[in-house]
Amino acid sequence: MIRLKVTRMNCGGCARSVTRAVLGVDPNATVDIDLGGGIVSIASASDATRFADAVRSAGYGAEPLNAAA
Numbered sequence: 001m002i003r004l005k006v007t008r009m010n011c012g013g014c015a016r017s018v019t020r021a022v023l024g025v026d027p028n029a030t031v032d033i034d035l036g037g038g039i040v041s042i043a044s045a046s047d048a049t050r051f052a053d054a055v056r057s058a059g060y061g062a063e064p065l066n067a068a069a
Contacts, residue, residue, distance in 0.1 A: 026046045
């Protein structure tokens with residue numbers, strides 16, 4: 001499970017944008033968003049850095065918390 005700390009994600013529209021960014025990296029990923037905590041959990045075999053880069057490209061701050069499976 002990959003976890004990202006995402007900043008500037010404040011509403012449902014933001015959550016949808018972040019989800020689209022994640023699915024752009026891996027269309028088969030499972031995405032769970034904790035909007036209040038700013039945490040995005042991703043079930044995928046892809047690299048956490050790729051997801052963080054995609055979320056940043058969508059206009060949000062993103063830092064991997066871990067990349068443990």
